[in-house]
Amino acid sequence: MRSGQLCAFDGCTAKLFEEAIHPQDQDTVVSEIAHILAASPGGARHDSSQDDDQRADISNLIVLCDRHHKVVDAQRFRYTPEILWEMKANHESAVSRGQLYAMNAVGFAELEAVCSSLRLASRVVSSSIETLVLPPKITEKMAANDLGEISAALIRMGIAKTTAVEAFISFSERGAPGFSTRLQQWFKAKYAEGILAPLSGDDLFSFVCSAALDNAGVNRNELLEAAAIAVVVHLFEICEIFEAVRAAS
Structure with a gap:
C-alpha cells in the first residue's frame, strides 16, 4: 500500500x-x-x-x-x-502525494471496485488537506489506538470523502439489503486479522487499507488506492473498526 x-x-x-x-x-x-x-x-x-x-x-x-x-x-x-x-x-x-491528488476524483465507480465483492455477496485538491485539523473525537481515537503521522496523513486524505462513502453504502443497501452489515463485518474481520498478526498503530491502519485495496482486484491505481483509504477512514470515523476512545481507555 x-x-x-x-x-x-x-x-x-x-x-x-x-x-x-x-x-x-x-x-x-x-x-x-x-x-x-x-x-x-x-x-x-x-x-x-x-x-x-x-x-x-x-x-x-x-x-x-x-x-x-x-x-x-x-x-x-x-x-x-x-x-x-x-x-x-x-x-x-x-x-502518498499521488493518493492525495487522486482522492478528489474518487466516485461511486472506484468505491464499487473496492466494495463490489461484498455487495455481490447476498480534480483539483485543496492544499489545505495536508494541514487539515482533525476533529477532537478523531484525534482522541487516534491517540487511543497509537496511530501516528502515517495514519494521520491517510485520515486527513480520506475524511473529505466520508460523505461520499456514506452515500455509496446507502445506495448499495437499497439494491442489496444487508450490504452495510456485510461491509462492516468484513472490515472487522480484517482488523482482527491484523491484530493477530500481530500489528498495531500505523502498521495496523495501513494493513486494513491494503486489505480494502485487495478487494479491487489487480488493476490497481491511485484512484482505487484513494477509494480504499476513504472507505477505511469512514469506518474508522463511525467506530466500526479500531477501538473507541472509551473502550481503549
Whole structure:
C-alpha cells in the first residue's frame, strides 16, 4: 500500500506483481521485501545491536523488484542504510502525494471496485488537506489506538470523502439489503486479522487499507488506492473498526 504497487528504488517503475491473463493462472508477485539492515549476520548492512523485532519492523523493510534487491545487497557500500532509508521515505512520500491528488476524483465507480465483492455477496485538491485539523473525537481515537503521522496523513486524505462513502453504502443497501452489515463485518474481520498478526498503530491502519485495496482486484491505481483509504477512514470515523476512545481507555 505504501509503495504504490511499485519498486521503491529511485527511478524504477517496475510493478510488484504480474496479472494473470489465462483464467486458470494466478497473479504472480514479482517483488521482494528487502531488509535495509540485514536479518542475518554476514548480510548486507547487518547491525548486531538490533533485535529480531527491530529487524522485522516495517521501518527496516523496503519493497524492491528482484533486480534492485540484488543490486542493493551486492553493492552494500554504495547503498548504505542512510541512502536506502531516504529512498524508502522519498518513494512512500511520492505515493502518498499521488493518493492525495487522486482522492478528489474518487466516485461511486472506484468505491464499487473496492466494495463490489461484498455487495455481490447476498480534480483539483485543496492544499489545505495536508494541514487539515482533525476533529477532537478523531484525534482522541487516534491517540487511543497509537496511530501516528502515517495514519494521520491517510485520515486527513480520506475524511473529505466520508460523505461520499456514506452515500455509496446507502445506495448499495437499497439494491442489496444487508450490504452495510456485510461491509462492516468484513472490515472487522480484517482488523482482527491484523491484530493477530500481530500489528498495531500505523502498521495496523495501513494493513486494513491494503486489505480494502485487495478487494479491487489487480488493476490497481491511485484512484482505487484513494477509494480504499476513504472507505477505511469512514469506518474508522463511525467506530466500526479500531477501538473507541472509551473502550481503549
